Amino acid sequence: MRSTGLWAEMYGTVFLLALRSIRRHLLRSFLTVLGIVIGVAAVVTMVTLGNATTAAVQNQISSLGTNILQIRPGQGFGRGGGGPRPPNFDMDDVRAIEQQIAGVKAVAPQVQTSGTAIFEGANWSTTINGTSSAYFQVQPWPLASGRSFLSSEEQAGKAVCIIGNTVHQNLFRGGEAIGQRFRVKGISCDVIGILSTRGQAGFGGDQDDVVIMPIKTVQRRFTGNQDVSVILVGVDDAYSTTQVQASITDLLRERRKIGEGKEDNFNIFDTKQISDTLTSTTTLMTRIMAAVAAISLIVGGIGIMNIMLVSVTERTREIGIRLAIGAVSREVLMQFLVEAVVLSCLGGLIGLLLAQIAIALLSPLMQVPWTFDAQINIIAFVISAVIGVVFGYFPARRAANLNPIDALRHE
Amino acid sequence: MTEPLIRLRGITKSYGEGANSFQALRGVDMDIMKGDFVAVMGASGSGKSTTMNILGCLDVPSGGEYLFRGHHVEELNRDQRALLRRKYFGFVFQGFNLLARTSAMENVELPLLYRGDAKTERRRAAMEALDRVGLKEWWDHTPAELSGGQQQRVAIARAIVTRPEVLLADEPTGNLDSARSREIMELLSDFNRNGITVLMVTHEPEMAAFARTVVHFRDGVIERIDSNAQHGAVG
Numbered sequence: 298m299r300s301t302g303l304w305a306e307m308y309g310t311v312f313l314l315a316l317r318s319i320r321r322h323l324l325r326s327f328l329t330v331l332g333i334v335i336g337v338a339a340v341v342t343m344v345t346l347g348n349a350t351t352a353a354v355q356n357q358i359s360s361l362g363t364n365i366l367q368i369r370p371g372q373g374f375g376r377g378g379g380g381p382r383p384p385n386f387d388m389d390d391v392r393a394i395e396q397q398i399a400g401v402k403a404v405a406p407q408v409q410t411s412g413t414a415i416f417e418g419a420n421w422s423t424t425i426n427g428t429s430s431a432y433f434q435v436q437p438w439p440l441a442s443g444r445s446f447l448s449s450e451e452q453a454g455k456a457v458c459i460i461g462n463t464v465h466q467n468l469f470r471g472g473e474a475i476g477q478r479f480r481v482k483g484i485s486c487d488v489i490g491i492l493s494t495r496g497q498a499g500f501g502g503d504q505d506d507v508v509i510m511p512i513k514t515v516q517r518r519f520t521g522n523q524d525v526s527v528i529l530v531g532v533d534d535a536y537s538t539t540q541v542q543a544s545i546t547d548l549l550r551e552r553r554k555i556g557e558g559k560e561d562n563f564n565i566f567d568t569k570q571i572s573d574t575l576t577s578t579t580t581l582m583t584r585i586m587a588a589v590a591a592i593s594l595i596v597g598g599i600g601i602m603n604i605m606l607v608s609v610t611e612r613t614r615e616i617g618i619r620l621a622i623g624a625v626s627r628e629v630l631m632q633f634l635v636e637a638v639v640l641s642c643l644g645g646l647i648g649l650l651l652a653q654i655a656i657a658l659l660s661p662l663m664q665v666p667w668t669f670d671a672q673i674n675i676i677a678f679v680i681s682a683v684i685g686v687v688f689g690y691f692p693a694r695r696a697a698n699l700n701p702i703d704a705l706r707h708e
Numbered sequence: 709m710t711e712p713l714i715r716l717r718g719i720t721k722s723y724g725e726g727a728n729s730f731q732a733l734r735g736v737d738m739d740i741m742k743g744d745f746v747a748v749m750g751a752s753g754s755g756k757s758t759t760m761n762i763l764g765c766l767d768v769p770s771g772g773e774y775l776f777r778g779h780h781v782e783e784l785n786r787d788q789r790a791l792l793r794r795k796y797f798g799f800v801f802q803g804f805n806l807l808a809r810t811s812a813m814e815n816v817e818l819p820l821l822y823r824g825d826a827k828t829e830r831r832r833a834a835m836e837a838l839d840r841v842g843l844k845e846w847w848d849h850t851p852a853e854l855s856g857g858q859q860q861r862v863a864i865a866r867a868i869v870t871r872p873e874v875l876l877a878d879e880p881t882g883n884l885d886s887a888r889s890r891e892i893m894e895l896l897s898d899f900n901r902n903g904i905t906v907l908m909v910t911h912e913p914e915m916a917a918f919a920r921t922v923v924h925f926r927d928g929v930i931e932r933i934d935s936n937a938q939h940g941a942v943g
C-alpha cells in the first residue's frame with residue numbers, strides 16, 4: 298500500500314516537525330540540552346587529552362630507551378631530605394658493573410654541570426653533560442652529523458664536544474658547526490658531532506639543550522673531582538631488567554659497604570617500569586575523568602526526559618487532534634521520540650564542537666600535541682543519540698498512549 | 709432493505725468506577741443508512757457527544773454492539789480503530805481543535821500525512837478542500853489569524869479532505885452567528901448531496917431542519933426519531 302519513498306517522506310516530515318518545535322522554544326531547547334552539551338564536551342575533552350598525555354608520556358620514555366637502568370645516589374624521589382648526602386659513584390663503580398654483572402650491554406657514567414657557551418658573540422647557557430661514548434650505546438640517540446668520542450680523547454680528557462640541536466640552533470644559528478671551536482666555562486672546545494632532535498622531556502625541559510663532553514674533561518676542568526653522579530646501564534634484551542637490577546643492587550651495597558638490614562643509599566630506576574607505571578596511572582586518570590563526565594551525560598538525559606514530559610503535557614490537545622484524525626500510536630510515538638533524539642543529537646554536536654575548542658585551548662597548556670580522536674567523537678555522538686532514544690522513549694510512550702477523547706478535552 | 713452503514717444495538721457507556729460511576733448512555737439503538745443526513749438533538753449532558761465519539765471510533769462503548777459496514781467495531785484494538793478513523797471518518801469537533809501556529813493548509817493536510825500521501829498530492833487535495841469551503845485565499849493563515857467561522861470551515865476542510873464515508877460534526881455551528889451557521893449548514897448539505905453520510909449534533913432547530921432525520925436524545929437514550937418531510941424537496 299505504501300511505498301518506502303512515502304515512508305521516508307513521512308519520517309522526513311516528522312523530522313521537520315521536530316526541528317520546528319525545537320525552534321519554537323529555542324531557549325528552552327538549549328537549556329534542555331545543556332547537560333548533554335557539557336557531558337559530551339567533557340567526555341571528549343577528557344578522553345582526548347588523557348590519551349594524548351598517555352601517548353606523550355610513552356613517547357618520551359621510549360625516546361629515552363627501554364631496558365635502561367638509571368642509578369643515582371640517594372633514596373629515590375621522595376626521600377631527599379635529612380642526613381648526610383649519600384656519596385656519589387666513581388669510575389671504579391662503573392667498571393665494576395661493566396665487568397661483574399651479566400646481561401649488561403653498555404654502562405655510561407654521567408656528571409652534569411651548567412655553563413654559558415660563547416661563539417662569535419652569541420651566548421647560550423646550557424647543560425654540560427660529561428659521559429662516555431657508551432652513552433650512545435645505552436640509549437637510541439643517533440648523531441645527526443659528525444662522530445662520537447674516540448677512546449683516546451676520552452682517556453686524555455680532551456676538550457671535544459657533541460652538541461644538541463637547540464645549542465646548534467642558538468649558538469651556530471643552525472649553520473656549519475663541526476670543526477668549529479667555541480668557549481664554555483673558560484675552556485675552548487671543538488665540536489665533533491651534532492645530535493639528532495629528541496624533543497621536550499616530560500619534567501626536565503628541552504633534552505636537546507645540551508653539550509656532551511668526555512666525562513674526564515668535565516671532571517678535570519669543571520667539577521674538580523672524580524665523582525660520577527648518574528650511571529646509565531643498558532640491559533641486554535635477552536636479560537630481565539629486574540634481575541640485572543637485583544645484581545647491581547647487591548654489587549653496589551657491597552662496594553658502598555652498606556651493612557645488613559640498612560637501607561640502600563642509592564636507587565635504581567627501570568625506565569620500562571616507570572613507563573608502565575605512568576601509563577597505567579594516566580590511563581586510570583583518563584577513565585575516572587571520563588566516568589565523571591559520563592554522569593553529566595546521564596543528568597543531561599534526565600533533563601531531556603523532563604522537558605519532553607512537559608512538552609507532551611503542553612501539547613496534549615495537539616496529540617488528541619492527531620490521534621482523532623487517524624494517527625496510530627506508533628506515529629505519535631515516533632514524533633516525540635524523533636524530537637527527543639534530534640534534541641540530544643543537537644546537544645551532542647554542540648558538545649563535540651565545544652570539545653574541539655577546549656582541546657585546542659588546553660593541549661598547549663598541558664604540553665601535548667593537538668589531536669582529533671575520531672573514535673571518541675563518534676562514540677560520544679552515538680551515546681548522545683542513544684540517550685535521546687532512552688530518555689525520550691518514556692515521554693513519547695506517554696504521548697502515544699493518550700486517550701484521544703481526554704486529550705482533545707485537555708485545556 | 710439494504711444493510712445500514714452504521715448499526716448501534718444496546719450501546720451503553722459509563723464513566724468512573726463503583727459508587728462514582730455515571731451512566732452517560734443507557735442502551736442506544738440506531739441504524740444509519742449510507743447517504744443519510746442525521747441531526748442529533750437533546751439537552752446538555754444527554755449523551756450526544758458521547759454517542760458521536762463512539763460512532764467515530766474515538767471511544768469504545770461499555771456495552772452493546774456497534775457494526776460499521778457490517779464489522780464489529782467494539783472488538784477492534786486502538787490502532788485498528790485509528791486506521792478505521794483514518795479511512796472512513798471525518799471529524800468536526802465541538803470547538804475547532806485546529807493546530808495552533810500551523811497554517812490552514814497544513815491543518816488540512818494533516819490527515820493526508822497520516823494516510824501517507826505524497827507531498828504534491830497532499831497540497832493539491834488540501835487546496836481543493838479549502839476551495840470547497842471558500843478559503844482558498846487564506847491557505848497560509850494560522851488559526852489565530854482567522855475568524856471563528858473561517859476556523860470552523862478549515863476544520864470542515866480537514867474533515868472532508870480524505871473524502872470520508874462519514875462526516876461527524878459535533879456542534880459545528882455552536883460558536884457562530886446564524887448567517888455563518890447557515891453557510892456551514894449549506895456546506896454540509898452540499899457534501900451530503902455528494903454522497904457523504906453526515907451526522908451532526910446541534911441545539912438549534914433551524915440547523916436541524918437541514919437534516920433528513922432528527923434524533924432526539926434524553927438522559928442517555930434516544931427519545932424519538934423524526935423525519936423531515938420537506939428535506940426531500942430541498943435535496
Ligand SMILES: Nc1ncnc2c1ncn2[C@@H]1O[C@H](COP(=O)(O)OP(=O)(O)OP(=O)(O)O)[C@@H](O)[C@H]1O
Nearest residue numbers: 723724730732750751752753754755756757758759
Ligand atoms: N470523560 C468523562 N468522564 C465522566 N463523565 C463524563 C465524561 N464525558 C462525559 N461525561 C458525562 O456524560 C454525560 C454525557 O456527556 P456528553 O458530552 O455526551 O453530553 P452532550 O449531550 O454532548 O452535552 P453538550 O450538549 O453539553 O455537549 C454528561 O453528564 C457528562 O458529564
Ligand SMILES: [Mg+2]
Nearest residue numbers: 756757758802
Ligand atoms: Mg457535546
